[in-house]
Amino acid sequence: MPQLSKRTETFTDSVIRRMTRVSLKYGAVNLSQGFPDFEPPKEILDRLAEVSREDFHQYSITWGAQNFREALAEKQSRLMGRKIDPNSEIVVTCGSTEAMMAAMMTVANPGDKVIVFSPFYENYGADAILSGAEPIYVPLYPPEFGFKADELEAAFRQKPKALILCNPSNPCGKVFTYEELKLIADLAAKYDTFVITDEVYEHIVYAPNRHIYFASLPGMWERTISCSSLSKTYSITGWRLGYIIAPTEIIDVARKVHDFLTVGAAAPLQEAAVTGLRFGDEYYADLAAKYTAKRNLFLKGLDDLRIAHTVPQGAYYILLDISEFGFESDLEFCEVLARDVGVGAVPGSSFFREPVNHLIRLHFAKRDETLYDALNRLEDLRKKIPVRG
Structure with missing residues (x-):
């Protein structure tokens, strides 16, 4: 057979989407792929229903x-x-x-x-x-x-x-x-x-x-x-x-x-x-307020659990520092996190050109009850993932 295109030789599948599949496999709270679990604005959904008949x-x-x-x-x-x-x-x-x-x-x-x-x-x-x-x-x-x-x-x-x-x-x-x-x-x-x-x-x-x-x-x-x-x-x-x-x-x-x-x-x-x-303009002001509240909720929960993290200035992602656990592979850590703790995350190495393996990405574009569920599961993080090395 002829050789396939070489332009994708260095590609893998999307690590972000892969971690969604891992989350589904283990029934983990999916904080990996950045999509919300709440409804779009009602006005848009109502118009969509009308459009379906037009x-x-x-x-x-x-x-x-x-x-x-x-x-x-x-x-x-x-x-x-x-x-x-x-x-x-x-x-x-x-x-x-x-x-x-x-x-x-x-x-x-x-x-x-x-x-x-x-x-x-x-x-x-x-x-x-x-x-x-x-x-x-x-x-x-x-x-x-x-x-x-x-x-x-x-x-x-x-x-x-x-x-x-x-x-x-x-x-x-x-x-x-x-x-x-x-x-x-x-x-x-x-x-x-x-x-x-x-x-x-x-x-x-x-x-x-x-x-x-x-x-x-x-x-x-x-x-x-x-x-x-x-x-x-x-x-x-x-x-x-x-x-x-x-x-x-x-x-x-x-x-x-x-x-x-x-x-x-x-x-x-x-x-x-x-x-x-x-x-x-009030819609966008309300959106910013909504995400500010979610950020504050999630940051406080992580602080209460003494988990080191970044503080985002925008968007809805947080990078957690997993250095204390001694894993050489952040991808392996994320798989263990989903399986044993029940929280889905993305290995930070997929975002860095530099050799970074001590960060993982979580997102907080979720309902408050989903975020509380994730934080409750993370309470057992140090019990269920022992330190290596």
């Missing part, structure tokens, strides 16, 4: 239904501080996963280099490789997960085509400050580099931190490809509705890539989601 069952316009793009443009224009044209500066994708892949394929040629901060969401390295590009990793340093300016500029000196910026960041919950973003912007301009942003947690930020859209920085609209989705904002991760916002000349190319990747996002779901896009 005429939205065939293809919509490839790059997104007209009313969806108009509602999205109105919302994001208000937030990003510039008028966004729904007809030339938006393409609707099948989730932010496709948005990021389409963005990468829009800018990167085989042999190009792309800067990725570490830790990173596991898709970014794969996106670069599938595009024929080479990732350049720049470390973020705990506990604040800041970067060193000289290390970042050293990466820029390699003439990358793009930098990927996840803000707020998965898995570490980093929210980049204006000063950090301005430094990135100055380097992007100096070295003529695109910036591809992943902003799916844009509305889940904890005071006093605030989210700043990279495209809103002076001179950055022209070189920024803003990717996001509705998944986390409206608790509809299974709907797979994402989007790219960028200047017309970039969107013209991204639409071609999107067309041949997936044709288009689901028409009935776009129609139902328009309801959410038209929510007022």
Whole structure:
């Protein structure tokens, strides 16, 4: 038989999704894959029920239904501080996963280099490789997960085509400050580099931190490809509705890539989601308050159990330090944690370029009773997982 493609030789299956399967196998509380166990807003669900009986069952316009793009443009224009044209500066994708892949394929040629901060969401390295590009990793340093300016500029000196910026960041919950973003912007301009942003947690930020859209920085609209989705904002991760916002000349190319990747996002779901896009500012304030309460609940529970952890500035992930248990493999620890303690987590090594094996990721996008269940199980952590070594 002929040889298969070599571009995926270094890939494994998604460790995040694998840990969901492990959680299901052992009946563990799944705090690994980042999706909520509570309902989306009732207004969206009510509209979905109506849509199921209306005429939205065939293809919509490839790059997104007209009313969806108009509602999205109105919302994001208000937030990003510039008028966004729904007809030339938006393409609707099948989730932010496709948005990021389409963005990468829009800018990167085989042999190009792309800067990725570490830790990173596991898709970014794969996106670069599938595009024929080479990732350049720049470390973020705990506990604040800041970067060193000289290390970042050293990466820029390699003439990358793009930098990927996840803000707020998965898995570490980093929210980049204006000063950090301005430094990135100055380097992007100096070295003529695109910036591809992943902003799916844009509305889940904890005071006093605030989210700043990279495209809103002076001179950055022209070189920024803003990717996001509705998944986390409206608790509809299974709907797979994402989007790219960028200047017309970039969107013209991204639409071609999107067309041949997936044709288009689901028409009935776009129609139902328009309801959410038209929510007022109070919805997003309530969302931030809701997640702030969940973060506080979970952090207090971990503190009461004397389990070392990071404090996220945004998103809904926490990294736990498992050094005390002496495991050489964080993947093995997570499997034991699911089997013997009944809590699902993701090994931190899947997010770091560096040899990090002492961190695991949990998330708190769950009902309060689910979080209390997980914390109750973690009470027996040290009894059920003995220290090695």
